[in-house]
Amino acid sequence: MSRHTHAKRIEGLDRNLWVVFAGMTSNPSIVSLAQGKPDIPPPSYVKEALAKAAAVDDLNQYTRGFGHPRLVKALSQVYGKVCGRQIDPFKEILVTVGAYGSLFNSMQGLVDEGDEVIIMEPYFDCYLPMVKMAGAKPVLIPLRVKSGKKPITSADWFLDPEELSSKFNSKTKAIILNTPNNPTGKVFTREELQTIADLCIKHDTLCISDEVYEWLVYKGRQHVKIATLPGMWERTITVSSGGKIFCATGWKIGWSIGPEHLIKHLQTITQNSTFMCATPLQEAMAESLLHNFELMDQPECFFTSFAEELKTKRDRLAAVLQEVGMTPIIPEGGFFMLVDVSSLNQDLSHTGDDGEAYDWKFVRWMIKEKKLASIPITNFVGDESKKMFEKYIRFCFFRKDSTLDAALDIFKNWNQS
Amino acid sequence: MNITRQVLNCCKVIYPSSFFNSRGRFCTSQSTRMSRHTNSKRIEGLNKNVWVVFTAMTSDPSIVNLGQGKPDIPPPSYVKEALAKAASVDDLNQYTRGFGHPLLVKALSQVYGKVCGRQIDPFKEILVTVGGYGSLFSTIQGLVDEGDEVIIIEPFFDCYLPMVKMAGAKPVLIPLRVKSGKKTLTGADWFLDPNELASKFSSKTKAIILNTPNNPIGKVFTREELQMIADLCIKHDTLCISDEVYEWLVYKGHQHIKIATLPGMWDRTITIGSGGKTFSVTGWKLGWSIGPEHLIKHLQTVMQNSLYTCPTPLQEALAQGLLHNFDLMGQPECYFSSLSVELEVKRDRLAAVLQEVGMTPIIPEGGYFMLVDVTSLNQDLSHMADNDEAYDWKFVRWMIKEKKLAAIPVTAFVGDESKKQFEKYIRFCFIKQDSTLDAAEHILKNWGQI
Numbered sequence A: 001m002s003r004h005t006h007a008k009r010i011e012g013l014d015r016n017l018w019v020v021f022a023g024m025t026s027n028p029s030i031v032s033l034a035q036g037k038p039d040i041p042p043p044s045y046v047k048e049a050l051a052k053a054a055a056v057d058d059l060n061q062y063t064r065g066f067g068h069p070r071l072v073k074a075l076s077q078v079y080g081k082v083c084g085r086q087i088d089p090f091k092e093i094l095v096t097v098g099a100y101g102s103l104f105n106s107m108q109g110l111v112d113e114g115d116e117v118i119i120m121e122p123y124f125d126c127y128l129p130m131v132k133m134a135g136a137k138p139v140l141i142p143l144r145v146k147s148g149k150k151p152i153t154s155a156d157w158f159l160d161p162e163e164l165s166s167k168f169n170s171k172t173k174a175i176i177l178n179t180p181n182n183p184t185g186k187v188f189t190r191e192e193l194q195t196i197a198d199l200c201i202k203h204d205t206l207c208i209s210d211e212v213y214e215w216l217v218y219k220g221r222q223h224v225k226i227a228t229l230p231g232m233w234e235r236t237i238t239v240s241s242g243g244k245i246f247c248a249t250g251w252k253i254g255w256s257i258g259p260e261h262l263i264k265h266l267q268t269i270t271q272n273s274t275f276m277c278a279t280p281l282q283e284a285m286a287e288s289l290l291h292n293f294e295l296m297d298q299p300e301c302f303f304t305s306f307a308e309e310l311k312t313k314r315d316r317l318a319a320v321l322q323e324v325g326m327t328p329i330i331p332e333g334g335f336f337m338l339v340d341v342s343s344l345n346q347d348l349s350h351t352g353d354d355g356e357a358y359d360w361k362f363v364r365w366m367i368k369e370k371k372l373a374s375i376p377i378t379n380f381v382g383d384e385s386k387k388m389f390e391k392y393i394r395f396c397f398f399r400k401d402s403t404l405d406a407a408l409d410i411f412k413n414w415n416q417s
Numbered sequence B: 001m002n003i004t005r006q007v008l009n010c011c012k013v014i015y016p017s018s019f020f021n022s023r024g025r026f027c028t029s030q031s032t033r034m035s036r037h038t039n040s041k042r043i044e045g046l047n048k049n050v051w052v053v054f055t056a057m058t059s060d061p062s063i064v065n066l067g068q069g070k071p072d073i074p075p076p077s078y079v080k081e082a083l084a085k086a087a088s089v090d091d092l093n094q095y096t097r098g099f100g101h102p103l104l105v106k107a108l109s110q111v112y113g114k115v116c117g118r119q120i121d122p123f124k125e126i127l128v129t130v131g132g133y134g135s136l137f138s139t140i141q142g143l144v145d146e147g148d149e150v151i152i153i154e155p156f157f158d159c160y161l162p163m164v165k166m167a168g169a170k171p172v173l174i175p176l177r178v179k180s181g182k183k184t185l186t187g188a189d190w191f192l193d194p195n196e197l198a199s200k201f202s203s204k205t206k207a208i209i210l211n212t213p214n215n216p217i218g219k220v221f222t223r224e225e226l227q228m229i230a231d232l233c234i235k236h237d238t239l240c241i242s243d244e245v246y247e248w249l250v251y252k253g254h255q256h257i258k259i260a261t262l263p264g265m266w267d268r269t270i271t272i273g274s275g276g277k278t279f280s281v282t283g284w285k286l287g288w289s290i291g292p293e294h295l296i297k298h299l300q301t302v303m304q305n306s307l308y309t310c311p312t313p314l315q316e317a318l319a320q321g322l323l324h325n326f327d328l329m330g331q332p333e334c335y336f337s338s339l340s341v342e343l344e345v346k347r348d349r350l351a352a353v354l355q356e357v358g359m360t361p362i363i364p365e366g367g368y369f370m371l372v373d374v375t376s377l378n379q380d381l382s383h384m385a386d387n388d389e390a391y392d393w394k395f396v397r398w399m400i401k402e403k404k405l406a407a408i409p410v411t412a413f414v415g416d417e418s419k420k421q422f423e424k425y426i427r428f429c430f431i432k433q434d435s436t437l438d439a440a441e442h443i444l445k446n447w448g449q450i
Helices: A017-024 A044-054 A069-083 A098-110 A127-133 A161-167 A190-202 A260-271 A279-294 A302-324 A358-370 A383-389 A401-412 B003-014 B030-036 B050-057 B077-087 B102-116 B131-143 B160-166 B194-200 B223-236 B293-304 B312-326 B335-357 B391-403 B416-422 B434-445
Strands: A093-096 A116-121 A137-142 A172-178 A206-210 A236-241 A254-257 A327-329 A336-340 A392-396 B126-129 B149-154 B170-175 B205-211 B239-243 B269-274 B287-290 B360-363 B369-373 B425-429
Touching: A044 A279, A044 B077, A069 A093, A069 A254, A069 A279, A093 A098, A093 A260, A098 A127, A098 A172, A098 A206, A098 A236, A098 A254, A098 A260, A116 A127, A127 A137, A137 A161, A137 A383, A161 A190, A172 A190, A190 A206, A236 A260, A254 A260, A279 B312, A302 A327, A302 A336, A302 A401, A358 A392, B077 B312, B102 B126, B102 B287, B102 B312, B126 B131, B126 B293, B131 B160, B131 B205, B131 B239, B131 B269, B131 B287, B131 B293, B149 B160, B160 B170, B170 B194, B170 B416, B194 B223, B205 B223, B223 B239, B269 B293, B287 B293, B312 B335, B335 B360, B335 B369, B335 B434, B391 B425
Parallel strands: A116 A137, A116 A172, A172 A206, A206 A236, B149 B170, B149 B205, B205 B239, B239 B269
Antiparallel strands: A093 A254, A236 A254, A327 A336, A336 A392, B126 B287, B269 B287, B360 B369, B369 B425
16 A cells, blocks of 8 residues: 555644643643633524524535625625625635635635745644645745834734835745734734735735634724725635624634635635535524624623723733742733743653643643643744743633633642642 | 736735735635635536435425435335334444444345345445445445546436546446337437447446446346456456446336446456445345445545444344345245335336327336427427527426426436437436326326426
8 A cells, every 4th residue: 555645635644732731731630721612602593593494404404615605795894894895605605614614715725835824833733734735835924013112912923024024025825914913912912014005005915814713802893804904805704703702612613704706716626625614503603694784883792892891801811920039921902811931930841742832841741730722822933933932821811711720720730749 | 827816916906915915815704715625636526416406406396306216115114113213222323334334244245146146245235325325435435546447327316426526537438328219218229339338438438337226218238248248347347336226226128237247247347236226225224235345445434534334223224224134035925026026117107108108208117207298299488588598498397387297307317428319308307106107197188288
């Protein structure tokens, strides 16, 4: 069988952080603030909508390949309002298997071998392998901290405009933007987005904007859609996720929104890969969106109330981390928090593998000694940036109170155990 | 000089140079500048799709639609209830294991372990995918390289060809041929010519795609036929991608045989199944690939870098459905058997009516489609527009318009060279409730009058 090995397009793409991590945290006594998997239930009307759809015979059969009509119309309403423009539900929207599926379709549908794609570090880990699988070259640029400053909020991270400009060239097909950003929690400002937009327009580059955390923006901040900036609608694919919006990560319903001349190529990918997404889940997602569309701008709207709930958790976790002596970088959005652990001065030179980055050593040590799990950041950056980021670990605070209590107990007893 | 350059040069004469940006691209407006952002090369020419065209043709609800393979019979109630139940469990609405929900892969391991007579590792030898479609995609993307050849048997489920092309590989087609001189035809009368098949294998052949029971013909490949294919796969060290989504829908007198169970085949075969087809829930889009770890791991890599995981509540409910029937396997109440008993009645009913009208159905041995030869109707369609269009497309368009009855034209499932051979056939789907079949029967019985 030796001649039958993997196709070249997936060369080197078999290792995966999450599979390794699942192995490390399988012991149920470990309190995990690692993966972005909530232990909070979805709103009850969301679960009920799925149960209701399950009972309808026709909703268990094929629906429209590019998106269940009721769902794409609901998305057209919600995002039409948010963007202040008419969005054609059939030509400018594609429903995909999670936001992951939207990223995949965008890459496969638009990016060619030999193209370059700019990715900001730290990045959600799938961006890099997806670019490589398309035969393209990832061009990395790190978020930086103003020198002399120790970052304390995610707003302290910025892209150096000249450095960014130097990454664009005639081969640049696209730049991937993630705002609110995972893992830093940074919410890009209008000015920052304008800098990116100016470069996209100057170099005639596409923008793939991953906005799965778009509704999770905390007080004082506003989520701005780069697609709404002048000249950007025609060159932007905006990706989002029903799973993130409604605490139903297991539904895997996401969407891409953009101009017809780009969306149609993502549709071609769907037509030649999965054909369609599951009908009952799309119906239930449509119900849930419409329910909240009625309530938009009111406090009961889940898009808003959920952010309020998470902010409390964010603040609680941040306060305790500061007491322990770690330095949390307060996120402006999303449900992850970066924490600088260097001030703990934890000596780990005796542990593990010498070549391993400090954050991996710290995380392994913390799982073993403190029974608390978080994610090491260097997996979200390229080799050249590892030194810059190895003092950070990522906590997820999208957890029910009892889980956070357990985590906070571990922190409070940090110096005793 | 290439066509693009000719056009650009021509435009430069008409428009001043200021209309060109730094790359020499012609632009009169922002939107024209988008012209450089077109489809990636891998999907060149793959945008057309028979189902998209067909859905538009049959949108009128008064049309009796025996076209698409979409059941209008209800799924078993315990399957729907399992989904409703899963929806209410908080944890079942969150991420599960990427390569397949544990309860589901274990259930699949049990069912197929029994069917195949071997231990199947649920975590290393099974991948759950977005429908049978997703398994085909993961298999082709994970194993087939640019420049490889992949053998496809005509008529084929339409996605095989574009998927092979998208992987940069070359589809090598071989038609099923029909024994000449026979009056009543069944799926068994279609065969692969052994010499012709052998001639299609070369050192570049990466895989052959097998579909049994076959869509659209309904042929169930015999052990001998599978052995012939297996011998060639072993001789040429080729993989076999076996699409067995209709595996449970096999009619009396026939048996579904898994090519992976033939000697020397387990290590080179990916077998694909479908929950949607198994339980009449086509909208659930859950399928699976089963095979040896050294091949399945590459499909898992594709999954990890494309979709990451399939929906949890559907996987849980599907597992429940499989376990429920695993206990009943071999008994008449088992859905794996009872559905084919139910469908055989519908098959026979439709075939009888078609024969009365003067069409020639090819009685399927499996699956829920029936190929029908419409030549004997002598329907003159020369007046219809677009004389290049194959006869079956014209016939289907005419039948939808004049008779309000829809079927699928079979040349959508063959390559250009075989179109003449197949253009007298259309495909009917009979996984329809009685009232739909009644309506179809009414149209067919009044054929001469309307």
